[in-house]
Amino acid sequence: MIEASDVRKHFGEVKALGGVSFTARDGQITALLGPNGAGKTTLLRLLVGLLARDHGSIAIGGVDPAVDPMSVRRNIGFLTDQFGLYERLTTREYLTYFGELNGMGGAALRQRIDEVADLLSLDDILMRHTKGFSQGQRIKVAMARTLLHRPRHLLLDEPSRGLDVMSTRALRHALTVLRKEGCCVLMATHVMQEVTHLCDDVIVIAQGHTVAQGSPEELCRRTGIANLEDAFVSLVGEEGIAA
Numbered sequence: 001m002i003e004a005s006d007v008r009k010h011f012g013e014v015k016a017l018g019g020v021s022f023t024a025r026d027g028q029i030t031a032l033l034g035p036n037g038a039g040k041t042t043l044l045r046l047l048v049g050l051l052a053r054d055h056g057s058i059a060i061g062g063v064d065p066a067v068d069p070m071s072v073r074r075n076i077g078f079l080t081d082q083f084g085l086y087e088r089l090t091t092r093e094y095l096t097y098f099g100e101l102n103g104m105g106g107a108a109l110r111q112r113i114d115e116v117a118d119l120l121s122l123d124d125i126l127m128r129h130t131k132g133f134s135q136g137q138r139i140k141v142a143m144a145r146t147l148l149h150r151p152r153h154l155l156l157d158e159p160s161r162g163l164d165v166m167s168t169r170a171l172r173h174a175l176t177v178l179r180k181e182g183c184c185v186l187m188a189t190h191v192m193q194e195v196t197h198l199c200d201d202v203i204v205i206a207q208g209h210t211v212a213q214g215s216p217e218e219l220c221r222r223t224g225i226a227n228l229e230d231a232f233v234s235l236v237g238e239e240g241i242a243a
């Protein structure tokens with residue numbers, strides 16, 4: 001479970017987060033929805049302990065990343081917009097390297113690489129050097145690295161950007177498998193179709209504040225609007241007026 005309460009963060013004069021609170025549950029895919037600049041990436045970076053918060057509390061599986069960052073890192077997979085591929089390595093070599101960094105090795109690691117390659121349809125790029133990979137290929141390799149050590153918590157920053165239809169389906173299938181295994185998935189996205197079809201719960205943030213949390217159906221009911229995209233615009237608009 002991922003819990004945040006009144007989390008705030010400033011960058012100098014810029015208020016990136018002014019008070020974000022939510023709970024993302026195990027065995028659920030939770031969407032983090034918000035306009036550009038709402039604070040989604042900042043929130044994810046605070047949750048994984050890459051940034052220090054100014055105020056509030058955070059617990060990842062009950063552990064505060066500011067208190068025990070190593071324990072939190074062992075239990076999370078974080079997909080950022082910085083893929084950090086090593087171009088001289090093949091995909092398999094790259095995944096082997098990261099698996100070994102996570103204490104994996106031998107036949108178990110080889111088997112796990114085969115599993116994630118299968119889950120994300122990586123077979124055609126597994127033996128290729130990552131140099132020159134397309135955006136979609138790069139994100140799939142980064143996603144494989146994120147899943148390799150079977151993290152209990154997955155934090156994904158726009159995981160489907162740049163993916164073609166088949167790769168998007170492979171990613172969605174992978175996420176539903178992880179949900180079934182009890183993983184807690186928190187995913188920043190702008191793709192409403194993805195939220196409607198995949199996500200159990202939605203956190204809406206605008207201007208650094210939590211505006212609403214609920215299932216896609218609940219958000220539609222609450223706003224009296226049948227379509228999630230229009231409900232989202234209505235919720236974000238209300239915050240804009242309130243701010």
Ligand SMILES: Nc1ncnc2c1ncn2[C@@H]1O[C@H](COP(=O)(O)OP(=O)(O)OP(=O)(O)O)[C@@H](O)[C@H]1O
Nearest residue numbers: 011014015016034035036037038039040041042043
């Ligand atoms: N290192 C930084 N220094 C200064 N301002 C920052 C920094 N990082 C983020 N911000 C600001 O904090 C606010 C939130 O940014 P953030 O990247 O978290 O938004 P986002 O919701 O992820 O946006 P997008 O949907 O465009 O990716 C923005 O106003 C951004 O300019």
